[in-house]
Every structure is written in structure tokens, then in C-alpha cells.
Amino acid sequence: MRAYIKDNPRRLAVKRAHPELFRIIRNLSICGHTFAAIGNPFLLDAPVKRQVQISRSVTPEALAAAEADLLAAALHGAVLVSPCISPGEKQIARAALQAELPLIVILENGFPELYKPPKSYFDACAAGRLLMLAPWPHHSDRRSLTREQCLTLNSFAEQITQEDNTP
Numbered sequence: 001m002r003a004y005i006k007d008n009p010r011r012l013a014v015k016r017a018h019p020e021l022f023r024i025i026r027n028l029s030i031c032g033h034t035f036a037a038i039g040n041p042f043l044l045d046a047p048v049k050r051q052v053q054i055s056r057s058v059t060p061e062a063l064a065a066a067e068a069d070l071l072a073a074a075l076h077g078a079v080l081v082s083p084c085i086s087p088g089e090k091q092i093a094r095a096a097l098q099a100e101l102p103l104i105v106i107l108e109n110g111f112p113e114l115y116k117p118p119k120s121y122f123d124a125c126a127a128g129r130l131l132m133l134a135p136w137p138h139h140s141d142r143r144s145l146t147r148e149q150c151l152t153l154n155s156f157a158e159q160i161t162q163e164d165n166t167p
Contacts, residue, residue, distance in 0.1 A: 007119075021125050024111050030133070031159040036110050038117065039124075039131035043102055046079040049161040053154055054088030063088045067095060074101035081160050082106070083153035085145065097124055104131045104160065106153050108145055110138035 083106040124130035
């Protein structure tokens with residue numbers, strides 16, 4: 001709590017220096033769908049985007065191989081795209097954020113009016129390395145993700161990575 005309060009002046013200065021990266025964009029059209037967004041929308045224009053979709057039943061060896069492959073691709077300019085549902089997807093997203101690599105995260109819950117990204121997301125937003133997308137409106141109650149929602153979020157990630165960005 002103290003660290004958060006102590007960091008507030010820095011966060012305010014960053015938000016004032018880059019308000020466009022922290023402003024909620026409503027009704028952003030991507031692949032025929034409408035999203036709310038916070039972060040760097042230009043990540044959508046990257047010529048190479050890779051979907052991060054990892055099964056919950058993946059072996060540790062297969063997860064390590066997938067993580068190495070995806071992080072290597074991001075080091076060479078790819079933008080990683082994931083709803084970060086499974087533990088493996090979350091692990092790879094954390095590794096990408098730690099390595100300061102570009103990431104598009106598709107969230108189940110939308111953004112409340114005065115939304116502030118948490119610390120790791122905040123710093124990635126400030127650096128222009130993160131775009132958070134939300135296909136559905138914000139809700140304040142606790143909900144479990146349904147299988148249908150998971151499939152839909154993964155479908156959005158797939159569509160974003162396959163979108164042709166050439167003029």
C-alpha cells in the first residue's frame with residue numbers, strides 16, 4: 001500500500017506526459033468486432049503478430065519450448081497476442097512484460113470509467129509496449145469465465161494475428 005501511494009506522483013507524471021496511452025478508446029473496430037482499448041493501438045499495425053495459446057495440459061517441456069519460440073519472435077519484432085487465460089499463457093505474458101516485449105492482451109472484463117492499469121501493465125503502457133482490449137462491457141461482480149468466452153477470446157486473438165495489415 002505504501003509503495004503504491006509513494007509511486008502515485010510518478011504515475012501521474014507519466015499519465016500527463018502520455019495521456020493518449022492511458023485514455024480509454026471506446027468502439028475500436030478490429031476484425032469486424034468492437035473493443036474498448038487502453039494502450040498503444042499502433043501495435044495492431046505490426047506486420048507480424050503471434051498468438052499465444054497454450055493448453056492447460058501442456059507438458060513443462062512443451063511450455064518451455066513455446067515460450068522460447070514466442071519470446072524469440074517478439075525479440076525480432078513480432079507482437080504477442082493473448083487473452084492470458086491458461087497458466088502457460090499467463091507465464092508467457094509475464095515473461096514478455098519482464099523482457100519489455102510488445103504484447104496485446106484481450107481481457108474478459110471491460111474498463112470502468114476511471115480505470116488505471118496495474119503496475120506491470122502501467123509501465124508497459126507508458127512505454128508503448130502494451131495494448132489491452134476488452135470486447136465486452138465492464139462488470140463489477142466476480143464472474144467465472146465460461147468455456148464459450150474462452151473460445152471467443154482465443155478466436156479474437158487468432159483473428160488479430162491473421163489480420164492482413166498491408167494497404
